[in-house]
Amino acid sequence: xxxxxxxxxxxxxxxxxxxxxxxxxxxxxxxxxxxxxxxxxxxxxxxxxxxxxxxxxxxxxxxxxxxxxxxxxxxxxxxxxxxxxxxxxxxxxxxxxxxxxxxxxxxxxxxxxxxxxxxxxxxxxxxxxxxxxxxxxxxxxxxxxxxxxxxxxxxxxxxxxxxxxxxxxxxxxxxxxxxxxxxxxxxxxxxxxxxxxxxxxxxxxxxxxxxxxxxxxxxxxxxxxxxxxxxxxxxxxxxxxxxxxxxxxxxxxxxxxxxxxxxxxxxxxxxxxxxxxxxxxxxxxxxxxxxxxxxxxxxxxxxxxxxxxxxxxxxxxxxxxxxxxxxxxxxxxxxxxxxxxxxxxxxxxxxxxxxxxxxxxxxxxxxxxxxxxxxxxxxxxxxxxxxxxxxxxxxxxxxxxxxxxxxxxxxxxxxxxxxxxxxxxxxxxxxxxxxxxxxxxxxxxxxxxxxxxxxxxxxxxxxxxxxxxxxxxxxx
Ligand SMILES: Cc1cc2nc3c(=O)[nH]c(=O)nc-3n(C[C@H](O)[C@H](O)[C@H](O)COP(=O)(O)OP(=O)(O)OC[C@H]3O[C@@H](n4cnc5c(N)ncnc54)[C@H](O)[C@@H]3O)c2cc1C
Numbered sequence: 075x076x077x078x079x080x081x082x083x084x085x086x087x088x089x090x091x092x093x094x095x096x097x098x099x100x101x102x103x104x105x106x107x108x109x110x111x112x113x114x115x116x117x118x119x120x121x122x123x124x125x126x127x128x129x130x131x132x133x134x135x136x137x138x139x140x141x142x143x144x145x146x147x148x149x150x151x152x153x154x155x156x157x158x159x160x161x162x163x164x165x166x167x168x169x170x171x172x173x174x175x176x177x178x179x180x181x182x183x184x185x186x187x188x189x190x191x192x193x194x195x196x197x198x199x200x201x202x203x204x205x206x207x208x209x210x211x212x213x214x215x216x217x218x219x220x221x222x223x224x225x226x227x228x229x230x231x232x233x234x235x236x237x238x239x240x241x242x243x244x245x246x247x248x249x250x251x252x253x254x255x256x257x258x259x260x261x262x263x264x265x266x267x268x269x270x271x272x273x274x275x276x277x278x279x280x281x282x283x284x285x286x287x288x289x290x291x292x293x294x295x296x297x298x299x300x301x302x303x304x305x306x307x308x309x310x311x312x313x314x315x316x317x318x319x320x321x322x323x324x325x326x327x328x329x330x331x332x333x334x335x336x337x338x339x340x341x342x343x344x345x346x347x348x349x350x351x352x353x354x355x356x357x358x359x360x361x362x363x364x365x366x367x368x369x370x371x372x373x374x375x376x377x378x379x380x381x382x383x384x385x386x387x388x389x390x391x392x393x394x395x396x397x398x399x400x401x402x403x404x405x406x407x408x409x410x411x412x413x414x415x416x417x418x419x420x421x422x423x424x425x426x427x428x429x430x431x432x433x434x435x436x437x438x439x440x441x442x443x444x445x446x447x448x449x450x451x452x453x454x455x456x457x458x459x460x461x462x463x464x465x466x467x468x469x470x471x472x473x474x475x476x477x478x479x480x481x482x483x484x485x486x487x488x489x490x491x492x493x494x495x496x497x498x499x500x501x502x503x504x505x506x507x508x509x510x511x512x513x514x515x516x517x518x519x520x521x522x523x524x525x526x527x528x529x530x531x532x533x534x535x536x537x538x539x540x541x542x543x544x545x546x547x548x549x550x
Contacts, residue, residue: 081107081227083538084247084260086234086300088112089121090210090524091506092266093217093228094531097176100224102539107226107258109249111233111295116211118293120268120478120507121527123334126193126209127183128170129522134188135166142166146512146521153515155312157487162512162521165529173528177216179209184395199396201405202331232256234299237263237307243500244307262501262538265304265491266531268296269479269507271317276301280314280481282370289326291319291334291475300508304483307502310494313481316514318523319366323398323407324376324471331405335396337362338380338472343456344390345382346436347472352419352428354436359445359453363518369474379422380470381415381433383462402470410469415462422469437461478523482510489534503538505530 083099085092088110099106110117128135130142131149142163146154170191174180183192193209205211218228231251238246238259246259270276276298277285305311321339326332339362347365349355355378356368369375382390391399403409412418415433419426436452439445440461445452452459483491483504490498506527513521 079107079256079258080260081105081258082261082542083107083264083535084109084258084262085264085266086247087119087266087268087506088117088214088218088228089119089266089268089506089527090214090217091527091531092264093214093221094528095264095266095503095505095535096226097217097221097224098532098535099539100221100226102535104261104535104539104542105225106221108221108228109232109234109247109258110228110230113231115230116206117230118295120292120296120523122211122214123205123293124210124524126196126524127189128191128193128524128528129188130162130166130525131519131521132188134190135170135525136190139163146519149517149521150513150515150519151517153517154513154519154521155511158485158512159521161487161533162525162529165533166525169525169528169532172532173213176220178213201336201396201401202333234267234303237303237502239307242308244502260501261542262503264489264534264538265300265483265502265504265508266506266527267300267508269482270296270298270301271476271479272296273298277476281317282375283373284375287375287473288370289322289333289473289475291322291477296478296507300504301482304491304502304504307491307499308493309491309499309502310484311482312484312510313514314479314510316367316481316518317370317476317479318363318513318520319370319474319476321362321366321472322475323402324473325407326475327376327473329406332402332407333475334477336398336401336405337394337396338398338402338470339365340390340393341382341386341398341470342380342472344386344459345380345462346432347378347380348424348429348432349377350424352425352432354432354448354450357450357453359455359459361456363520366474366476367518370476375474378472379424380472381418381429381462381467383464383467385464386460386462387468398470408471411466413465413467415467418467418469422471424469433462437463478507480510480513480520482508484511485509485530487533488537489530490537503534505534
């Protein structure tokens with residue numbers, strides 16, 4: 075006989091979006107439960123693996139709402155849902171304050187201004203995995219502790235499989251735990267399962283044909299359950315074809331020491347990216363996230379190599395916090411080096427004649443300011459390119475790494491799940507990486523996975539609590 079379970083608020087997923095919603099719901103008087111598919115106390119999720127830097131479109135979260143809204147609009151080229159963007163801009167500051175009063179310890183992550191709110195202790199500046207005991211890992215533990223202090227429950231090993239609906243209203247969740255089906259009735263349900271970066275079928279449908287040749291730069295636990303459940307309940311979706319990710323050494327496919335860092339983005343953006351024929355295949359000037367998306371859409375996402383010269387390798391190669399120069403080699407990644415482009419091409423198994431011609435064309439275009447005539451065009455959004463002319467020359471075989479999906483379930487500013495006609499599905503909310511509308515678009519604008527998860531984690535709980543008429547004054 076199944077234990078009868080009734081809660082005011084049931085959240086699917088125990089990452090930051092899920093735990094923020096549950097803790098906030100519990101402190102507003104709701105009986106809350108979090109269903110978490112992972113079985114261990116340190117169950118894997120992107121939140122646990124995060125670098126821990128809270129920002130809003132690469133700006134300090136404590137800037138004024140107007141400044142933050144401008145930053146989001148700039149990043150997304152205005153292709154963001156203005157209600158969602160305004161919600162982030164309005165709440166980013168109070169969200170880090172709330173987190174700090176719920177166990178988060180923030181530190182200045184680096185000299186960079188928008189690294190002011192990094193979870194402490196920050197990850198070490200080393201290649202490969204380094205999440206255990208770091209700020210995000212610790213904060214998940216703190217949030218869980220606060221949830222349980224308020225009699226909220228974290229049900230580990232419990233995977234939500236279907237929403238229960240009555241007359242168009244969500245009234246509960248069916249979940250599977252240890253081979254048994256649990257039925258939970260709920261006043262409201264929050265989907266916070268992280269999105270679908272780990273679902274090969276959805277990846278093939280929306281992003282590109284070869285997920286097996288794209289590096290899964292995430293914990294592997296966000297597998298699209300929430301998206302499917304929401305769609306079955308009548309939800310709309312938005313922007314599923316765009317994702318947030320980075321460029322990595324191609325060796326990262328086999329070598330765990332080469333991901334999630336060092337990223338090759340800065341070098342690629344300052345250089346050229348060619349295929350095995352030695353031809354440029356995309357616009358490097360649009361930045362690392364754009365190059366990553368472009369590669370993931372190809373029939374063979376593993377076809378690309380970055381070509382640069384000594385000044386680029388010395389400058390862009392060292393510009394990141396965990397820079398490929400020298401960490402790529404130190405972690406066992408491939409870096410070809412030669413004094414001529416032709417010899418470099420042979421070492422990297424590229425066509426020497428074509429690569430020499432490509433580099434010569436590119437250098438001419440930079441010299442004579444003819445970047446727009448190149449095919450593909452070379453834009454300058456990520457900075458002015460420089461000629462590739464000073465030996466030694468370098469070739470880095472790369473791959474695209476997907477960190478998280480940025481399209482997903484359509485929501486309004488309270489996190490209520492919307493139907494395609496814009497109406498809200500009663501009692502159904504979504505927060506964090508599973509939602510769409512804020513980020514993406516043609517410019518592939520990124521707002522920030524952590525701030526998105528936590529702002530909407532709080533918002534959904536507050537709206538649900540308002541609906542329950544408890545603590546009615548909290549929204550005043
Ligand atoms: C390597 C890396 C570095 C990053 N660094 C940063 C950074 O510095 N700054 C930043 O802003 N963002 C960063 N991000 C992105 C950020 O971590 C995520 O966007 C954010 O944590 C997403 O939180 P979430 O709660 O929505 O999802 P998640 O943290 O993925 O949590 C989802 C949870 O749902 C569970 N789940 C899935 N399906 C079910 C189901 N059916 N039933 C029950 N449970 C389920 C999963 O097991 C998981 O625990 C980084 C991500 C990665 C991978």
